[in-house]
Amino acid sequence: MEQPEGAQNSLEGNGKAGSVIRMGTRKSQLARIQTDFVRDKLKELYPDVDLQIVAMSTIGDQILDRALSKIGEKSLFTKELENALEKNEVDIVVHSLKDLPTTLPPGFTIGAVLERESPYDAVVLHPKHSGRSLQELPDKSVIGTSSLRRAAQLKKRFPHLEFENIRGNLNTRLKKLDEKEDYAAIILAAAGLKRMGWESRVSQILEPSDCMYAVGQGALAVEVRARDRDILNMVSILHHHDTVLRCVAERAFLRQLEGGCSVPVAVHTELKDSLLYLTGAVFSLDGSDSLKETMQTSVLPNNEVVQSADDCSHVGVTACNIPEFSMGAAEKLGVDLADLLLSKGAKDILTTARQLNDAR
Numbered sequence: 001m002e003q004p005e006g007a008q009n010s011l012e013g014n015g016k017a018g019s020v021i022r023m024g025t026r027k028s029q030l031a032r033i034q035t036d037f038v039r040d041k042l043k044e045l046y047p048d049v050d051l052q053i054v055a056m057s058t059i060g061d062q063i064l065d066r067a068l069s070k071i072g073e074k075s076l077f078t079k080e081l082e083n084a085l086e087k088n089e090v091d092i093v094v095h096s097l098k099d100l101p102t103t104l105p106p107g108f109t110i111g112a113v114l115e116r117e118s119p120y121d122a123v124v125l126h127p128k129h130s131g132r133s134l135q136e137l138p139d140k141s142v143i144g145t146s147s148l149r150r151a152a153q154l155k156k157r158f159p160h161l162e163f164e165n166i167r168g169n170l171n172t173r174l175k176k177l178d179e180k181e182d183y184a185a186i187i188l189a190a191a192g193l194k195r196m197g198w199e200s201r202v203s204q205i206l207e208p209s210d211c212m213y214a215v216g217q218g219a220l221a222v223e224v225r226a227r228d229r230d231i232l233n234m235v236s237i238l239h240h241h242d243t244v245l246r247c248v249a250e251r252a253f254l255r256q257l258e259g260g261c262s263v264p265v266a267v268h269t270e271l272k273d274s275l276l277y278l279t280g281a282v283f284s285l286d287g288s289d290s291l292k293e294t295m296q297t298s299v300l301p302n303n304e305v306v307q308s309a310d311d312c313s314h315v316g317v318t319a320c321n322i323p324e325f326s327m328g329a330a331e332k333l334g335v336d337l338a339d340l341l342l343s344k345g346a347k348d349i350l351t352t353a354r355q356l357n358d359a360r
């Protein structure tokens with residue numbers, strides 16, 4: 001494997017790729033596992049680079065008593081890490097893509113989106129309900145989730161269940177589930193459970209007809225300083241073509257809707273025979289009101305379109321090694337689908353959901 005220019009040289013300061021690359025991470029076990037995963041990939045590709053890990057705690061990790069959607073601080077889990085990037089204390093930060101806002105602060109970009117794990121949500125049951133599906137849980141069973149997206153869809157689909165917030169990192173949540181009688185089950189992303197080695201606790205994977213996933217769910221993102229060309233080149237090799245196009249469409253959809261990480265918006269994407277399909281939906285908090293549509297586009301590169309050399313970023317993702325035509329088509333698909341939903345009244349549904357959630 002050839003290394004991009006600069007990666008072998010020890011270039012001091014200015015965020016240039018040198019022989020040492022520092023990777024910032026949150027302290028939670030999942031964040032560490034995700035960062036180690038990317039470190040191992042980079043180590044294989046660039047055996048001569050010294051990859052160091054710098055662990056930090058973030059606001060999202062410190063405030064554990066309020067629902068995420070109520071803290072009101074944007075980029076909850078990412079701010080401290082971005083500060084460290086900005087101040088040149090670290091060079092790379094690994095995130096779950098779904099935690100990254102669709103508009104990144106100026107100066108930052110996503111330099112790699114890795115192959116997506118399962119994007120679906122999973123049900124983890126209290127041991128006493130072992131073997132049951134959501135449908136089979138007793139009336140008024142309490143399900144723990146602080147995702148408005150999950151609660152809205154599942155309330156509609158399983159009206160016999162009740163939903164309550166649950167916070168904390170994955171370890172804390174599993175403990176709260178198992179050691180108390182507060183929840184009959186909790187809903188978590190299958191990808192996180194798999195990375196933690198807890199697949200055996202998954203009793204049910206939710207089909208799109210039960211619960212569509214969040215924008216970017218299941219994909220890892222590598223955030224870097226946008227001006228850092230050497231590091232951008234270095235990590236761009238980690239981009240997974242299909243995942244990038246799917247996630248660019250999803251992020252463009254969410255951005256055009258002006259949704260943040262705390263609105264009931266869900267998606268489903270597929271890339272088959274160079275056709276990209278995007279299904280997007282918005283929900284009222286109880287799921288009783290919703291809009292859902294599907295659109296598709298060809299992402300087959302059109303040779304007549306010349307790649308623009310200096311800025312190949314789309315919804316915060318810089319992927320110069322993926323044809324500009326495909327990236328542009330994916331972004332447009334997301335925008336067009338959002339515009340279609342907006343023309344049918346999506347704005348009202350989201351505004352009401354936001355107001356009700358803020359008033360709770």
Ligand code: DPM
Binds near residue numbers: 216219
């Ligand atoms: C975001 C949401 C949640 C996380 C909202 C949503 C879940 C919050 C909750 C934007 N970020 O999904 O509707 O359940 O209270 C998060 C998880 C992962 C990344 C954990 C999870 C792991 C999966 C991945 C938290 N962020 O969703 O169970 O890498 O996509």
